[in-house]
Amino acid sequence: MTVSRFRTILYIVVAIVAVAGLADATYLSVQALTGETLSCGGSPDCFRVLGSSYAKVGGVPVALLGAIAYFCVFAFATFAAFGYARARTFLIPTIAAMFLATLWFLYVQAFLLHAYCRYCLFSAALTFLIAGLVIALPPERNRSVP
Amino acid sequence: MTKELSRRNSPLVLRMKRYLPFVIVVGVALATFGSGAMLYRAKHPQLQAIPEDKAVSANSGSESMHIRGNPDAPVTLEEFGDFQCPPCGSFAAFGEELLKEYDSRLRLIFRSFPLSVHEHAREASLAAEAAGLQGRFWEMHDVLYREQAVWSKAPNTRELFESYAGTIGLNVDQFKKDMDGEQAKARVDSDYARGESLGIKLTPTIYINGQPVDPKDKNPDGVRAAINAVLAGKPQA
Numbered sequence: 605m606t607v608s609r610f611r612t613i614l615y616i617v618v619a620i621v622a623v624a625g626l627a628d629a630t631y632l633s634v635q636a637l638t639g640e641t642l643s644c645g646g647s648p649d650c651f652r653v654l655g656s657s658y659a660k661v662g663g664v665p666v667a668l669l670g671a672i673a674y675f676c677v678f679a680f681a682t683f684a685a686f687g688y689a690r691a692r693t694f695l696i697p698t699i700a701a702m703f704l705a706t707l708w709f710l711y712v713q714a715f716l717l718h719a720y721c722r723y724c725l726f727s728a729a730l731t732f733l734i735a736g737l738v739i740a741l742p743p744e745r746n747r748s749v750p
Numbered sequence: 751m752t753k754e755l756s757r758r759n760s761p762l763v764l765r766m767k768r769y770l771p772f773v774i775v776v777g778v779a780l781a782t783f784g785s786g787a788m789l790y791r792a793k794h795p796q797l798q799a800i801p802e803d804k805a806v807s808a809n810s811g812s813e814s815m816h817i818r819g820n821p822d823a824p825v826t827l828e829e830f831g832d833f834q835c836p837p838c839g840s841f842a843a844f845g846e847e848l849l850k851e852y853d854s855r856l857r858l859i860f861r862s863f864p865l866s867v868h869e870h871a872r873e874a875s876l877a878a879e880a881a882g883l884q885g886r887f888w889e890m891h892d893v894l895y896r897e898q899a900v901w902s903k904a905p906n907t908r909e910l911f912e913s914y915a916g917t918i919g920l921n922v923d924q925f926k927k928d929m930d931g932e933q934a935k936a937r938v939d940s941d942y943a944r945g946e947s948l949g950i951k952l953t954p955t956i957y958i959n960g961q962p963v964d965p966k967d968k969n970p971d972g973v974r975a976a977i978n979a980v981l982a983g984k985p986q987a
Contacts, residue, residue, distance in 0.1 A: 626778070627782075630782055630789075637790060655968070655971075655972075657971055675779065678775070685771070686770065
């Protein structure tokens with residue numbers, strides 16, 4: 605398998621994982637918007653986590669921002685898989701920001717709220733997986749831009 | 751081989767390759783937005799405010815409902831809850847925090863709304879009402895939520911409820927009779943009918959002075975904001 609092909613496959617895997625994250629974040633966004641944070645998946649800790657002041661930024665549910673971030677990762681990875689060089693340059697900072705945000709939210713759950721929302725943990729796992737996949741990408745070589 | 755290469759590099763294939771990522775991204779965006787909107791519509795309940803004739807005023811007789819806190823408090827938080835629903839358990843603990851925080855300015859009213867998906871919820875409501883007939887509704891309410899994880903999955907739920915009755919100092923023989931009695935059933939049915947008439951489908955559903963708390967505000971900050979708005983004399987949204 606060529607390096608180029610390996611990179612393409614990794615981008616496709618990143619895009620697929622991002623779709624899983626997008627589904628998770630979309631579900632949480634709907635829960636936040638309908639107020640069903642009390643009963644997400646029957647987990648009582650959702651109430652503490654998603655109902656906390658940390659779950660919103662400027663009145664916008666963090667889950668919604670997460671959904672947008674996952675969609676961006678999906679879109680950039682898809683374009684990168686098709687050889688769009690500029691998409692690759694956007695992909696890394698987006699994932700880095702998501703990784704840092706995930707670390708912050710894990711800290712909030714563990715040390716400030718003392719409660720874990722399983723959907724948030726699933727999202728954290730997906731972000732770590734995406735970050736791992738991006739780290740595994742072989743170094744860039746000059747490629748033609750379509 | 752040459753034929754294959756020329757097919758791959760044909761203008762049509764190249765154009766398709768160029769536009770395919772756009773098609774995929776737009777397709778996923780539409781699918782996400784569509785499914786999110788459908789989920790939102792399915793989950794967003796249409797709750798009605800409690801009509802004047804069904805409203806709980808400060809002077810309403812306390813014998814027909816379970817009140818915690820100052821009976822003459824200016825703010826009434828009415829909860830429709832299910833004893834087997836974990837979020838209701840979380841809310842019960844939060845309710846106690848609210849009572850401490852707002853002291854004499856708040857009273858809580860609990861209405862049983864056992865959901866059919868919860869196997870033992872109705873039996874738990876009957877246990878709470880039977881305890882209420884001996885003046886210990888809230889003690890049983892607290893035990894049921896505290897021990898929810900235990901009795902929800904236990905095969906001998908009834909025995910556990912009877913042991914809880916003993917723990918909180920009830921006459922257990924009387925409790926057993928009351929659990930099967932018409933009075934407890936009538937009270938549970940009456941609360942449930944009230945909830946149904948208001949369009950309730952999920953628990954907990956919360957009303958503050960007769961106005962439903964918007965589901966998106968069903969969190970600690972949202973509930974506090976709604977209570978503060980009533981105390982400040984602002985009309986509720």
